[in-house]
Amino acid sequence: MKYDIILCGVGGQGVLSVAAAIATAAGIENLNVRQSEVHGMAQRGGAVLSHLRISDTEIHSDLVAEGSADMVLSMEPLESLRYISFLKPEGIVISAQEPFINIPNYPELDKIHTEIKKMKNSKLVDTAHIAKESQNPRASNMAIVGAASRYLPVKTESLKKAVAILFKNKSDEIINKNIRAIELGGSI
Amino acid sequence: METYALLGDEAIALGAVDAGLSAAYGYPGTPSTEIMEYLQQIEKKEGKPLARWSANEKTAYEEALGASFYGKRTLVTMKHVGLNVAADAFMNSALLDIRGGLVIAIADDPGMHSSQNEQDSRYYAEFAHIPCFEPVNQQQAYDVMSEAFDLSEKLHVPVMVRLVTRLSHSRAAIKTSSRKKENPGVKAPDVKQWMLLPALARKQWHSLLKKEKEMKSISETTDWNPMVIKNSKIGVITSGLGKNYFLENLDQCSQEFNHLHIGYYPLPYDKINKIASSSETLIVIEEGEPLIEKQLRGILPLTIDVKGKLSGAIPREGELTPDTIRSVLGLSPKASAISSSMPLPGRPPQLCKGCPHDDTYTFIKEVVSELKESAVMSDIGCYALGALPPLQVPETIVCMGASITMAKGAAESGMKNVMAVLGDSTFFHSGLTGLVDCVADNVPVTILVLDNSTVGMTGGQETILPSERIKQIALGVGVHPDHVHVVNAHKNDHDSNTALLRKELNFNGVSLIIPVRECIEYFRKKRKAEKGDN
C-alpha cells in the first residue's frame, strides 16, 4: 500500500497541522511516513505546499511525483488547482470551499468551484459551517481532515487519537471540539 | 533504541548529541535553523549540550573552533550562504590539528525556496580539502553525525555534513542508538599546529595534503559510497537526494542499471573508473551543481557517453524532483488528472498583516516619491518582502549587511539621498562594521535599522543583544547625537516620520533612524509560550 497526498493552502492556514494529524495517525498504525514541510519565506501569506507520503513499504522520495498523488487536500480552493498536476487520473481533490483572498487578482470564486467540480473525483467542504457547528472558529483544519478520512489509508479512530496526541497540552474541551470537527467533516 | 519522527535538521541535532556533542554554535538561516532550535530544546530539558546562536556565521565558526581546541566535540551550523561569511575561519580551520571533533552542518537550498542563490557547499569542502558526507534521509542524517565526529578526530580535520532543503524540512521516523560520553576538556596537545604563521602554516598545508590521501582511500571503502554492478550497459551515479528520486522511478524502468551512490567526498576515483568501464553510458544525478559530472568530463575527450546537468539531460537549475530525472532514465512523463486550463494568479509571500515594516516602508515610499534621485539599499530579512508589490521600496538585496556598505559606496560616488534599510538582527550580524566605515569617512547616508526585536524571517529567534542598544552603539562609534533617532514604526506617527526622514536626507553626514515596533509573529509566539508555561 502506498498513499500520496499533496497538502496545500495559504501560509497561516494550518496546512502543517493537517499534515501532522494525518502523519501521526499513520504513525499510530505503524505505517511509514514522509512529510515535507515548508518553512521560512514561503510561510507569510504565500502559497504553501506540503507532500505527505504513507506506505507499508520503504519510501524513497520526500516528494510526490507528478501524476501520482492519490489526493490533493487543500485548505483553499484556488490553491487546490495550483497543484492539480500532481493528482493521478483517478485521484481525488478535497478542498475547503471558502477562499482566502489576499491578492488583488483573485479569480471569480464560482469559476474556481466549477473547475474543481469538473475533476473526476472532487469534494468541496463547507469548513466555515463546520467550524460554526463545532463551536470552534479554528476547526477548519480538522474539518478538512474529517472530510478526507474516508479515503485515507488510516482509521478515523487513529486520526482522533492523533488529535489527542498533538493537542496534549491543551484542555479536554479543545481536544473534543477538534475531534467533533473531524466527525462533522467525515459526515459530508 | 527509540523511534522518533524527526525533521532532517532535528535528526542532525539528535545524532550530534548522541555522538557526544558538547557545544554547538550557529546563525539562523532557512533551511538550517531547526538544527539549533532542536539542540536548544534538548539543552533546556537536559541542561546540555551548550547550544548558542552567535552574532554571525563567522563568529559562530570561531567559537566552535575554540571549543574544539579544548578537545570537545563541537557542531557549527548555518545555511549555505552563511558559509561565505564564515569562509575565512572555515578555510583556515582545515589546516589545524583538530582533536575535539568539529562538524559543520550546512544546509543548501537548491531551488532557492528561501535564499538568494543555489551555491553548492560540496565545492567548499573540496576547496578546503576536507571530507564531506551527504545523508539522503532522516535516518542517515542521524547516523552520519557519529561517523563524522569519529572521522574528524581520526584525521584531525573538520568534517562537513551537507544537507538540502528537502531533507532538512522533511519528517520521518528514525531509530536512535545509545548516547556516547562527551570528551573531557583537554587543550590541543601541540599549539604549533594551531598557529598559522607562514612558516608553520606551510607545514600544516603539507600535512593536510597528506591527510587528503587518506580521505580519498576511505572513499573507496566506505559504506557511504555503495556500488552495485549488474552487467548493464548503463551506469547511474547518484549523489544526495538524487538517489531517492532514482530509486523512486526504478521499478518503472524496463532495464537494470549499474549504480554507484556517492554519500562521501572526496570522490572514489577507483569506483568511478570501475562503473565507467562496466558501462557504455553514465547518467549522473546529483542535487545541486554538476560537481561530479564536471570532474568526469574534464577537458580531454570522453570515451563514454555522460548524461547529466551539463549535457542538458537533467535541468541545470532548480532542485531535482522524481519527475525531472524521468526522461534521462528513458521514462515518459506520468499522466496526471486533467490539468486545469484556468490561468491561476501567483500568491507570493507577503509581510504579515500589521507588520511594523509595512508602516516604515509606507513613510519611506512617500519621501522617495518626492525625490528626483534616491536609492534604497536593503538587506536580507523579512523586510526584503517589501520589494514586492504593493510596497516596492527596496532597490537592492544582495547579502547580509550589504545595505549600509552599498549605500556608502553609492553616496561616495555622488549619488543623492541614499538610504540603507536593514533589520536589527542583520545590523548585529554585519551592519555594524559598515556603520564604522560610514562614520570614518563621514558619508551622507541615512541608515534605517528596523527594530522588531527578533529574527523574524527564520521564525522569531531572539536577537543576539537587546536591540535598544543599537542607539548606544551608534553614539559610541561616533554618529552625532542630533542624528540618531528612535521612532515608532506605526502609522499614527507617519507624518512625523516622513518629516524626520526628509530632514535627515538633507543632512550631509551619517544619520541613523531606528523605527521600533515588535514583530507581530514574535509577539504571538511569546504570548503562546507564556500561556504554555502557565
Ligand code: SF4
Ligand atoms: S514575521 Fe514579523 S517581521 Fe516578518 S513579516 Fe511577519 S510581522 Fe513582519
